[in-house]
Amino acid sequence: MKNTLRLVFLILLLCGLVAGQTHPAPAFTKPMGRLAIVDVPNFNKTQVRGINSYGELVGIYRDIDGLQHGFLQSYGSYTMLDYPDALQTLPRAINDRGVVVGMYADPITYHGFIRQPNGQYARIDYPGATYTMARGNNNLGAIVGDFGDPNEVNIHAFVLISGKFTIFDYPGAVATQGYGINDLGEIVGSYMDANGTLHGYIYRKGRFLSFDVEGSVATELLGLNDAGQIVGYYQDDTTNHAIVVQNGAFGIVDPAGATNALGRAINHLGVIGGNYNDADGNPHGFVSIPSH
Secondary structure (H helix, E strand, O other), rough: HHHHHHHHHHHHHOOOOOOOOOEEEEOOOOOOOOEEEOOOOOHHHHEEEOOOOOOOEEEEEEOOOOEEEEEEEOOOOOEEOOOOOOEEEEEEEEEEOOOEEEEEEOOOOOEEEEEEOOOOOOEEEOOOOOOEEEEEEEEOEEEEEEEEEOOOOOOOEEEOOOOEEEEEOOOOEEEEEEEOOOOOOOOOEEEOOOOOOOEEEEEEOOOEEEEOOOOOEEEEEEOOOOOOOOOEEEEOOOEEEEEEEEEEEEOOOOOOOOEEEEEEEEOOOOOOOEEEOOOOOOOEEEEEEEOO
8 A cells, every 4th residue: 555655656756778967957048939829628627748740749638527637739710629538638749640548547547548630549557557648759659758666655757669669767766658669769858866856868879868947846848849949848836837858958938927827839830838827727738830
């Protein structure tokens, strides 16, 4: 029972190889581009979680009963995404082929899923895991995510390629999550240290590098593109701020008036998808199109 409670605590806190040293990141000024607000019609509490190079979006919304469902927005048209017989469905990413990955809840736990463009679903479970979550995919078919180990103690990240799981853990971490993978095989995510602090990490050119915004309470990196642009968020003493990372420096990309914001995904054109809370605390999705 003690181990189960510990694992649940880790999942809630996070929901949000050779290790490099932790280096606070310098800031840069991010030019503001065009911002589009995304709200699923007739529902509320929309969050954008993934965007591909064609501008197709996936994300989640809540129904009138507070249950979470997925959506796909393609060229202005919405398709509702629900894994068959699931209690809740949470898409996390979409690649340029239109393949969606995410997770769904049944009465017992969470399972990962993959959805093909024809609407066919398939379940993803790490063998023996207490839960499995698929969080990112690239155009070559690789999927990243994480799972709870059978001992109900730790959270481990994985890469799934052609049906084969490869596990990776940030050295010394209590928990490791994989959030995004690009076509170069570079991965971003987060890990929790022994003190319970969340840090972002980047896996690039055979090594992991820890990433923190200086002075932050927590930092997580959630998505990246082939140009090495990365999105995520950092937490200060009061709220979360959406960030974009370029060449080791970060810029804040909060929508105007946001009280809480996260950058979730970035496509090959530098378009960012994410979510924020307005001044009244209502969640919305957003898409930020660069000014260049």
